[in-house]
Amino acid sequence: MAVLELVNYGNPILRKTCNSVTDFSKLVDSIDNMFDTMYEEEGIGLAANQVGIDMNLFVIDISHTDDSEFPRIFINGKITSSDGESIFSEGCLSIPQVSLEVTRPERIIFKYQDVEEKWHEEEFDGLLARAIQHEIDHLNGVLIIDLVSEMQRARVNKEVKKIKKDSLAKLKQHPITKGFVL
Ligand code: NI
Numbered sequence: 001m002a003v004l005e006l007v008n009y010g011n012p013i014l015r016k017t018c019n020s021v022t023d024f025s026k027l028v029d030s031i032d033n034m035f036d037t038m039y040e041e042e043g044i045g046l047a048a049n050q051v052g053i054d055m056n057l058f059v060i061d062i063s064h065t066d067d068s069e070f071p072r073i074f075i076n077g078k079i080t081s082s083d084g085e086s087i088f089s090e091g092c093l094s095i096p097q098v099s100l101e102v103t104r105p106e107r108i109i110f111k112y113q114d115v116e117e118k119w120h121e122e123e124f125d126g127l128l129a130r131a132i133q134h135e136i137d138h139l140n141g142v143l144i145i146d147l148v149s150e151m152q153r154a155r156v157n158k159e160v161k162k163i164k165k166d167s168l169a170k171l172k173q174h175p176i177t178k179g180f181v182l
Helices: 024-040 126-139 150-155 157-173
Strands: 045-047 057-060 072-083 086-091 099-104 107-113 119-125
Touching: 024 045, 024 057, 024 072, 045 126, 057 126, 072 126, 086 126, 099 126, 099 150, 107 126, 119 126, 150 157
Parallel strands: none
Antiparallel strands: 045 057, 057 072, 072 107, 086 099, 107 119
């Protein structure tokens, strides 16, 4: 197993809609590596494209605040309905050191597959609903900087610009990142 390199804002894989998973037989290594990377980086969730893998897959572990079963793996997920509203400070492993107050629905109904290809439709709320929305946004090319007011965005503009510049410079040096050819 391995800790993978995180892809930062500026890399185009974070702006694409990831491909659906069709071959479930080869997921094990990717998932193990994603967990290793998420724990190493102290994140509570990680989407596949954040480590350069173009697949509709994310993992979450919020066992520090929630005693239901974690870690969890969500494949080919889709929010089928949502309601309520909450505001919460979110960070993102792909935009290091930046946190923003993001408004999202409080509850969602989420349809997804597990590693055995079985479909589930479940209701989520609280932190888990928020984490799922953050990760599914990643898989659709959406980042937290897209979800806040101009005023909030302006406050972090300098940091975000620097992250993008560094990310593009890295990309220029190594145009082929894991699983993603530009
Ligand atoms: Ni993120």
